[in-house]
Amino acid sequence: xxxxxxxxxxxxxxxxxxxxxxxxxxxxxxxxxxxxxxxxxxxxxxxxxxxxxxxxxxxxxxxxxxxxxxxxxxxxxxxxxxxxxxxxxxxxxxxxxxxxxxxxxxxxxxxxxxxxxxxxxxxxxxxxxxxxxxxxxxxxxxxxxxxxxxxxxxxxxxxxxxxxxxxxxxxxxxxxxxxxxxxxxxxxxxxxxxxxxxxxxxxxxxxxxxxxxxxxxxxxxxxxxxxxxxxxxxxxxxxxxxxxxxxxxxxxxxxxxxxxxxxxxxxxxxxxxxxxxxxxxxxxxxxxxxxxxxxxxxxxxxxxxxxxxxxxxxxxxxxxxxxxxxxxxxxxxxxxxxxxxxxxxxxxxxxxxxxxxxxxxxxxxxxxxxxxx
Numbered sequence: 001x002x003x004x005x006x007x008x009x010x011x012x013x014x015x016x017x018x019x020x021x022x023x024x025x026x027x028x029x030x031x032x033x034x035x036x037x038x039x040x041x042x043x044x045x046x047x048x049x050x051x052x053x054x055x056x057x058x059x060x061x062x063x064x065x066x067x068x069x070x071x072x073x074x075x076x077x078x079x080x081x082x083x084x085x086x087x088x089x090x091x092x093x094x095x096x097x098x099x100x101x102x103x104x105x106x107x108x109x110x111x112x113x114x115x116x117x118x119x120x121x122x123x124x125x126x127x128x129x130x131x132x133x134x135x136x137x138x139x140x141x142x143x144x145x146x147x148x149x150x151x152x153x154x155x156x157x158x159x160x161x162x163x164x165x166x167x168x169x170x171x172x173x174x175x176x177x178x179x180x181x182x183x184x185x186x187x188x189x190x191x192x193x194x195x196x197x198x199x200x201x202x203x204x205x206x207x208x209x210x211x212x213x214x215x216x217x218x219x220x221x222x223x224x225x226x227x228x229x230x231x232x233x234x235x236x237x238x239x240x241x242x243x244x245x246x247x248x249x250x251x252x253x254x255x256x257x258x259x260x261x262x263x264x265x266x267x268x269x270x271x272x273x274x275x276x277x278x279x280x281x282x283x284x285x286x287x288x289x290x291x292x293x294x295x296x297x298x299x300x301x302x303x304x305x306x307x308x309x310x311x312x313x314x315x316x317x318x319x320x321x322x323x324x325x326x327x328x329x330x331x332x333x334x335x336x337x338x339x340x341x342x343x344x345x346x347x348x349x350x351x352x353x354x355x356x357x358x359x360x361x362x363x364x365x366x367x368x369x370x371x372x373x
Contacts, residue, residue: 142294
């Protein structure tokens with residue numbers, strides 16, 4: 001969202017002459033990056049299909065739970081995109097003279113570059129298709145993790161947490177927050193809406209020309225690399241379910257009894273999305289016939305992806321400030337809402353930075369420098 005813009009969808013308007021040429025030039029410029037993103041998704045898809053050669057597909061069904069989960073996720077994404085539209089509209093209004101109205105300014109922008117809405121629609125479709133593929137491929141592998149490597153690392157993760165925090169469980173250090181129901185509700189809201197921030201930013205990177213083009217697609221490629229390396233490969237090697245499922249998979253009912261008791265208590269006062277999804281994902285694990293959902297704790301993709309958001313918007317003061325707060329909420333929520341061990345968030349930090357720099361290196365190697373804006 002950095003930089004001033006002369007329209008909601010573009011930071012600059014082409015001259016009246018050569019509009020068609022400018023239209024195709026802008027398509028070509030972005031396509032040099034998008035083809036790399038699509039190629040990475042294709043390679044990832046091929047890898048996921050190879051995985052399923054050796055893994056049996058579940059045979060039971062839990063369609064109602066899956067559809068409910070998907071509907072809420074889509075609703076959150078729509079909310080975020082609407083918020084993003086309002087922010088872009090505000091940015092656009094800041095560029096206007098006092099006597100100009102937004103409607104008249106938009107009409108003038110359209111007359112100056114009538115191909116702009118077409119260009120935006122093309123990139124919007126590519127964003128939706130690529131992100132849908134991105135999520136589908138990731139989940140198809142994630143659901144197969146316990147089939148390839150049964151959950152075994154939870155007890156080790158529990159001990160590592162206690163070692164790092166000098167004999168204490170990390171959630172206990174944050175336990176004073178449980179005295180404030182509204183604070184937990186806010187943390188739960190943002191943690192649950194995390195997917196909308198990821199999807200919305202992906203959409204923004206495809207459709208907005210306000211940010212440097214390499215940086216926009218560096219986020220997308222870094223996300224793919226992170227979710228492959230951390231979310232699929234490392235998650236399989238260190239197969240674990242997380243604190244919420246600790247008793248279910250280890251038989252130890254005492255380790256996280258206090259944490260689960262606090263969440264149940266607050267859920268009675270103010271229903272938490274996390275508590276609902278705890279049950280939904282377990283039900284999908286036991287009964288789903290679709291490659292959706294999946295249980296996996298280490299490393300935390302929530303924390304890693306949020307860190308990539310922060311890195312992406314770091315050069316823009318206001319988004320940077322907002323993302324710092326959002327990142328803090330996600331890291332705290334990953335522990336307090338029983339999804340993750342503290343080590344899950346800590347171990348993903350260097351992975352996120354490595355994927356960001358690797359994505360930048362790949363794009364610089366594969367895209368000629370003259371195409372950067």
